[in-house]
Amino acid sequence: MNDALPLLFDESAREFDIADSSAKLGAMAKGSAAFRYADLFAGIGGFHAMLDHAGGRCVYVSEIDREARQTYVRNWVEPLPPAQRPIVNTDITLATPDEEAVDVPPHDVLAAGFPCQPFSKSGYQRGMEEARGTLFWNIARILEDRTPAVVLLENVRNITGPRHTHEWDVIIQTLREIGYRVSATPSVFSPHLLPPSLGGTPQVRDRVFILGTYVGRDRALSETNVPPTVVRAPVDGWNVHHWDAEWILDDDSTIAEVSKYRLSVDETSWVDAWDDLVRRMWAAKGIRLPGFPLWADDWAPERGLDPFELEAMPRWKSQILIKNARFYDEHRSIIRGWKRANPTFNSFPASRRKLEWQAQDTASLWDTVMHFRPSGIRAKAPTYLPALVAITQTSVIGTRRRRLTPHEAARLQGFGRALSFDGQRDTASYKQVGNGVAVGAAWHVFRTHVERDAADLPDALVRAVRMAPLNPTGDALAEAALIHEARNTPALTGPVAS
Known part of the structure; x- marks a missing residue:
């Protein structure tokens, strides 16, 4: 065997130890969850996969598409004991009335892959009132009432383009008015920039992630000089040209x-x-x-x-x-x-x-x-x-x-091989996967944000994220991907002799 291969299981390099990872996850499953989260515009569970990986417990799910919701429930809700199952909602607008408290339980993390809609420009108020009438306003209403410690939003890259400058400004200003410290510079990231050991997959999928920490309105409006959580660049010396599509195929x-x-x-x-x-x-x-x-x-x-x-x-x-x-x-x-x-x-x-x-x-x-x-x-x-x-x-x-196949497409998004579409129409499965969030990319930006803002976040949340194995995608990739990484990544193998 190649001398570099033992590094695959060297915890000093990365947390590759499968037995150790399983023990950690088992301990989390037996005890109480380290944090609670709400999963909005949930799709088939990309955020769920990575937040469960971090030791969280889902308390609320909202997804309007019937077939996507069925896939979510089948894979993430039905396997749970009844007492641990989240509330499953079909329409977030019904849970966020104008004048009453939102119908969403308390939680520590709110994740949402929300649709981007045009915002009214009347008055150019660029805040909560201007977001009214959009689905982002419904997210804002929940944040306003529940103030979870972290908000994690995902959207297409175009939301930061020149045609959507106004929408972007409204989103950032609204989050700050509610009390979330956020960067006005978007974090753009793609799963192909991550090596296999950190949850990367061979898909070029640039998405914008917006991450905020609740610090209160005064601090949020004054602490605006915040760098982006991540930059769009390969991580840990990974060479993106080393990806091989075969690694996700059956x-x-x-x-x-x-x-x-x-x-x-x-x-x-x-x-x-x-x-x-x-x-x-x-x-x-x-x-x-x-x-x-x-x-x-x-x-x-x-x-x-x-x-x-x-x-x-x-x-x-x-x-x-x-x-x-x-x-x-x-x-x-x-x-x-x-x-x-x-x-x-x-x-x-x-x-x-x-x-x-x-x-x-x-x-x-x-x-x-x-x-x-x-x-x-x-x-x-x-x-x-x-x-x-x-x-x-x-x-x-x-x-x-x-x-x-739909299952191979799901692995491009970082879902493990156990994900089931249960005989669903292929067209629906492809659509659901295409609408989803990449598990590895979401985990990378979330983990980086929690590490950076640890001083302002609940200790249990920080400990859970730090304790979780670095790779959230399990068996999405063939073992050959990790072997190739160990043999070809300088961060793991050390300097190559000339």
Whole structure:
């Protein structure tokens, strides 16, 4: 065995000891919970997974989507003894009346992956009143009444973009008026920036996290020079290019009805044709395809382009046409031979006669991760996958000649292999996973925040977070991921001799 492998179980490096971790979690389960939490806009339980991992007990859940709520209850509520089960709510607006106390039990941590809605700009008050009428206002009402020690919110990265500056200001100002010390600088983070041992997964999923500690209104309004909880950068020397999509995949022989995930005859023919061009380029010139979109229907000499037509087009489109013409001029003999060898190519749907190569030096299209998009086939290197979203083209794993299954998609979000969709429609499962929060990323920002603000937080909460194993995702990744990390991460292996 490689000399570096014992470091996988060296607690001085990281808490990899499975037996020790199980003992800690068992002790927490037998005793009283270290803290209580409310899980709003809960989805299928990404926040629940990591807060339970930290020793917390869920006392309140709210999720309006019926199928997502069923998945949540099946996995996180029904396994609990009746006395420990949280209240399950269907609509947070019903629990947050204007004038009465909120119908949410006391708790220490409030977590919410809330929807982003436009805020009224009348009066530019940028506070609690301006948030009224949005779902963020319902969160604010709960914080106002219950003042949990920590609030953890998650949203899409666009919430901090130039089109949402006003919304961002309202959120930060409202939290401060209620008494939460928060940073006005967003914490943007993605699970692929974490190494496997800290809960990372091979998914590029940039999300904004807003973390606040309750310190009272006076302090919150005066202590505004707060840095972001985390920065968007790899953690502990992890090389993000070391990710391997295989680490979240099941063996095909273990997948029920695996045939329904396999590519169709037509889909296979599309990939085979484009793969032939990839291989011809490597064989003839030793180069990869260019990174701009290849539009085979527009391959013609550059001299044939009409400058007046180009001028009338949007610049992005004219530039793509020019690049395609130059690609044709440079590789005309290869393209002609390829077209003769693939006579059915012109009968493909128009969107399948387009290819966007983002797979660097990958030798074959069948070795990439693909997406069949309305704009064409997109190919990426098989290191990490793009963000799962609620409605999108499911990733195609070229080496498996099939799509990602819902369970594999859930592992990209950091859920363990025990997560059950219990025969639910695949379309609903994909949607639920795409709407979820990445367990490892949420745990990283939450743990970092608790460590930083420990002096202002309840001792039991701080102790529980510090005691919890560093990896909240369990068996989401194959063991090969940890072995690879131990062998290739300087923070674990030490300096590499030159």
